[in-house]
Amino acid sequence: MIRLGSNSPTRALILNNANINFIQNGGSFDEDSIKTTNPKSFCYEATKGKFNELYKKYGIEDMPLLVSDSVVTSNGLLLRKAKDEKDARRMLELQSGNETSVITCMIYKSKHKELIDISITTYLFEKFDEKHIEEYIKSGECFGKAGAIMVEGFCKPYIKSVKGYESTAMGLCVEKLKVFMDKTC
Numbered sequence: 001m002i003r004l005g006s007n008s009p010t011r012a013l014i015l016n017n018a019n020i021n022f023i024q025n026g027g028s029f030d031e032d033s034i035k036t037t038n039p040k041s042f043c044y045e046a047t048k049g050k051f052n053e054l055y056k057k058y059g060i061e062d063m064p065l066l067v068s069d070s071v072v073t074s075n076g077l078l079l080r081k082a083k084d085e086k087d088a089r090r091m092l093e094l095q096s097g098n099e100t101s102v103i104t105c106m107i108y109k110s111k112h113k114e115l116i117d118i119s120i121t122t123y124l125f126e127k128f129d130e131k132h133i134e135e136y137i138k139s140g141e142c143f144g145k146a147g148a149i150m151v152e153g154f155c156k157p158y159i160k161s162v163k164g165y166e167s168t169a170m171g172l173c174v175e176k177l178k179v180f181m182d183k184t185c
């Protein structure tokens with residue numbers, strides 16, 4: 001059993017689909033406190049901030065702690081979660097017909113071992129259909145997701161090429177997590 005230190009329904013879904021037993025306790029780390037706009041550094045600092053908050057609160061005596069953060073970068077810009085419809089539209093239009101990378105950092109710490117991993121999945125998207133963008137925004141599914149994208153949903157029909165795990169793009173590189181958790185040492 002592990003503690004998923006996250007409010008994310010997607011991260012819970014990823015662990016459930018991987019048959020990893022967990023309880024979920026989200027934190028309230030303020031990502032706006034992070035100064036850097038470098039996507040990888042931001043992602044690492046956000047993960048570290050979430051970890052420190054929840055490690056202080058729960059420790060790892062009774063079970064390992066797992067936290068994670070994901071950001072998107074396209075054209076060198078840092079894309080976090082869309083603030084409103086206008087922001088979501090801006091992010092989606094930037095990524096339409098473009099290359100975009102999802103960066104996911106995770107920290108897993110038990111009494112015996114610790115994993116700090118930064119994984120990246122890069123997509124080349126076809127141009128998004130304008131009408132589909134509006135429907136997607138109206139559905140509200142674009143909110144609460146880094147870069148306002150949903151690789152297993154809205155983006156799926158537009159994927160021209162992909163490099164990396166889909167789980168990384170959804171918010172938790174479960175393939176690497178499982179390999180690490182299965183290691184005894």
Ligand SMILES: Nc1nc2c(ncn2[C@H]2C[C@H](O)[C@@H](COP(=O)(O)OP(=O)(O)OP(=O)(O)O)O2)c(=O)[nH]1
Binds near residue numbers: 008010081152
């Ligand atoms: N379903 C889905 N969710 C995605 C996708 N890409 C990113 N996400 C979600 C995973 C995370 O919940 C969210 C990224 O935001 P954060 O890393 O700040 O996590 P969040 O604030 O949701 O939860 P947490 O900080 O872990 O409590 O976006 C995707 O392609 N599909």
